[in-house]
Amino acid sequence: MSASALRTQVSRWGCSRARDWTSYQSLHTTSRATSKEHVKVLVLGGGSGGIAMSARMKRKVGAENVAVVEPSEMHYYQPIWTLVGAGAKSVESSGRPTASIVPSGVRWIRSKVTEVNPDTNSVRTDCGKEITYEYLIVALGLQLHYERIKGLPEAFHHPKIGSNYSLKTVQKTWKALQEFREGNAIFSFPNSPVKCAGAPQKIMYLSDAYLRKTGKRSNATIIYNTSLPVLFGIKKYADALWEIVRARDLNVNLRHNLIEVRPEKQEAVFENLDKPGVTKVFEYEMLHVTPPMGPPDVLKGSPLADEAGWLNLNKETLQHPVYPNVFGIGDCTNLPTAKTAAAVAAQSGVLDRTISRIMKKNHPDKKYDGYTSCPLVTSYNTVILAEFDYNGQPLETFPLDQSKERRIMYHMKADLMPHLYWHGLLRGLWGGPGPYRTLMHLGMK
Numbered sequence: 533m534s535a536s537a538l539r540t541q542v543s544r545w546g547c548s549r550a551r552d553w554t555s556y557q558s559l560h561t562t563s564r565a566t567s568k569e570h571v572k573v574l575v576l577g578g579g580s581g582g583i584a585m586s587a588r589m590k591r592k593v594g595a596e597n598v599a600v601v602e603p604s605e606m607h608y609y610q611p612i613w614t615l616v617g618a619g620a621k622s623v624e625s626s627g628r629p630t631a632s633i634v635p636s637g638v639r640w641i642r643s644k645v646t647e648v649n650p651d652t653n654s655v656r657t658d659c660g661k662e663i664t665y666e667y668l669i670v671a672l673g674l675q676l677h678y679e680r681i682k683g684l685p686e687a688f689h690h691p692k693i694g695s696n697y698s699l700k701t702v703q704k705t706w707k708a709l710q711e712f713r714e715g716n717a718i719f720s721f722p723n724s725p726v727k728c729a730g731a732p733q734k735i736m737y738l739s740d741a742y743l744r745k746t747g748k749r750s751n752a753t754i755i756y757n758t759s760l761p762v763l764f765g766i767k768k769y770a771d772a773l774w775e776i777v778r779a780r781d782l783n784v785n786l787r788h789n790l791i792e793v794r795p796e797k798q799e800a801v802f803e804n805l806d807k808p809g810v811t812k813v814f815e816y817e818m819l820h821v822t823p824p825m826g827p828p829d830v831l832k833g834s835p836l837a838d839e840a841g842w843l844n845l846n847k848e849t850l851q852h853p854v855y856p857n858v859f860g861i862g863d864c865t866n867l868p869t870a871k872t873a874a875a876v877a878a879q880s881g882v883l884d885r886t887i888s889r890i891m892k893k894n895h896p897d898k899k900y901d902g903y904t905s906c907p908l909v910t911s912y913n914t915v916i917l918a919e920f921d922y923n924g925q926p927l928e929t930f931p932l933d934q935s936k937e938r939r940i941m942y943h944m945k946a947d948l949m950p951h952l953y954w955h956g957l958l959r960g961l962w963g964g965p966g967p968y969r970t971l972m973h974l975g976m977k
Contacts, residue, residue, distance in 0.1 A: 567662055569641075571599040574655060574665035576645050578602025578630055580873050580957060581862030582671035584880045587635045587960030589669070592888065595637025601657060603644040607633050608699060609953050611873055614731050614909055615946060617696035617705035617820075618738035625950075627699075633958050645672065645830050650855040667887065670836065670843050670860040672828040674727060674871070680824045682792035682801075690795035693819045696735055697727075708818045709739055714751035715817030717743070718800055720790040721758035724824040727863050727871040730764065730906040730918065732756075732822040733773070739818070740780055741911040754781075755814065757788035757802050765870075768926050769908065769918040772935040776910055788812070790821065827864055842866035847922070849896040850883045856890065859883055867902070869922055873953060874905030874964065881963025903927055903964060907945040915941035929965040931972050 573589045575582045578600050589598045608627045615621040634640045643657035654664045676697055678684040687693055694705030717739055721732040736756050743749040756777075763777070763784060764770040777784055785802075791811070792801035800819055804810045832841035836852060843860040845852060847867050852858040861879045863871040882900040889896050902922025907915045914937035921927045928934045934941070956962030 567660060568664070569599075569661060570664045571639070572597035572665070573599075573667045573669065574663055575600040575669045575671060576648070576655065577671035577673055577862075577864070578604065578607060578634065578640070579671060579673045579862065580953070581673075581876045581880065582669070583607070583633055583635070583958045584876065584960050585669050585671060585861060585883065586638050587958065588880065588884045589887075590635045590638055591960065592884075592891075595635065598635075599639035599641055599663070600634060601641045601643055601645055601655070601663070602630060602634075603642060603658075605630055605642070609873075609950055610697075611728065611907075611953075612946075612950060613696045613699075613702045614728075614734045614738070616702050617694065617735050618709065618742060618912070619706045620738075620912060620946070623699070623703055628954070633954075635959075648830060648834055648836060650835055650852075650858055653857070666857065667891070668855075668858045669883070669887075670831075670858065670864060671862050672831065672843075672864040674725075674825050674863040675828055677724075677824045677826055678821070681790055681821065683795065684793055684821065684823070687793040687795040692798060692817060693793065693795060693821065695821045695823065696731060697823060705735065705820055708820075709742055712739075712743065712748060712752065712818050714748070716753045716755055716815055717818040717820075718755045718757060718814055718816045719820045720800070720802075720822050721756075721760060722822055722824040723759035723789040723805060724826060725871065726822060726825050728906065729870050730908045732758070732820070733763070734909040735820050736782065737776070737780075737908075737910045738912065739820075740782065745912075752817075753783065755783045755785065757785045757790065757814070759787060759789040759805055761786055764908075764918070766918060766920045766924055766926065768935050769916060772916055772937075773908065773910075776937075793819065793821070831864060838866050840866070847902070848899040849886045850879060850900060851886055851890070851896065859887060867900075869902040870904040870906060872904050872906060873957070874919075875903065877957050877962050878903040878964035878966065880957070880960065881966070884960075884963070901927070903966070907941060907949070909942065909945060910937050911942075913939050913942050915945050917941045917944070927969070929969045929972065 575586050586600045606627045607630045612626045616623045643659045646658050647656040692708045694708050695701040719736040743752050787805040788802040791803050800814045827841035831837045838844040843865045845860050845865050862876045882898050885898040886896040906918040917934045919928050
């Protein structure tokens with residue numbers, strides 16, 4: 533294998549093989565040369581936003597000028613985990629090897645980002661590699677913090693507890709649901725930003741449907757304890773969900789935050805956020821945990837972050853307000869909209885245009901309106917398709933009332949959207965339903 537071929541291959545290897553390359557290269561060059569790399573467009577993160585923008589940048593500047601830093605060998609379509617936790621989809625169907633979804637010719641640097649220095653246009657990885665860039669796209673996602681709940685994550689070694697937010701625990705949700713006999717089925721929403729804010733209650737509706745189907749519903753008390761002061765952030769859809777809650781005899785406790793799990797006693801402890809320090813213990817036969825979430829460690833305290841640690845962006849152009857060659861997309865950002873794959877899709881189209889303009893020394897001329905979507909799964913064959921903007925106003929694609937439960941919306945969630953994700957969004961070909969909305973509404977918003 534030639535040196536150039538080996539260099540190309542190592543960009544898709546992990547740290548250990550990268551060190552093998554360093555040893556090989558040191559026979560021919562200085563060690564200083566092996567620790568540095570330069571790329572025109574550097575993408576941090578190989579999730580939905582990172583891969584989508586890698587594909588778009590490949591078309592813009594050529595594959596040889598784009599690199600993506602991502603340590604994971606597998607890529608998962610996480611929105612489908614709601615259905616995996618309810619037994620409607622297999623976990624295997626949600627994943628594909630990262631190597632298969634990185635755009636052809638784009639360098640995949642299989643490492644973890646440990647430092648970002650926008651003042652020197654450089655990034656360091658856990659391999660000790662320094663990468664310099666002309667343009668940086670940050671798509672690092674967010675972190676799950678089960679450890680912020682006392683008793684977790686150790687409690688997941690016990691039965692009757694699961695979480696659809698992790699590959700390691702999503703099948704435990706389905707197992708707990710199958711093994712349910714009688715008692716409380718409890719579902720939590722944490723006191724932090726979360727990705728897909730509707731997911732914590734989707735599994736509640738699916739569990740209710742499953743228990744009805746299996747004849748166990750009369751033995752169950754279903755409880756949704758949420759730290760939020762509302763059932764859902766957009767009133768139109770919240771009103772529809774409250775009707776479902778009442779019709780199906782579901783118990784909702786607002787401003788209740790999970791702070792401890794006692795698996796040996798099958799107890800969950802919640803704090804009343806309106807009365808700090810006041811707690812209530814709930815016994816459970818099944819417990820679904822949505823963990824607190826936060827920004828990646830590498831962003832916290834960096835020049836790119838806001839005070840809370842999220843990537844600081846202009847909410848309309850997705851450009852950093854201080855470093856004009858830095859951009860962001862997805863869950864790691866401080867954009868005031870829901871963190872969903874649908875938001876990533878809409879952001880990707882705007883960001884593509886923004887970067888094109890910046891590269892040509894022009895000002896951005898396209899604005900992201902905060903569009904996002906949350907398919908609220910309410911049973912094994914119905915969905916309320918919530919779509920809205922920065923102002924919390926419905927921004928619906930179809931010329932019908934999307935606050936109504938519909939079977940066709942379920943098939944869109946379960947069957948169409950995964951296909952659109954793998955073959956549209958990740959290939960940089962899907963920028964959200966904006967053009968179709970305009971067409972279906974005859975040009976009217």
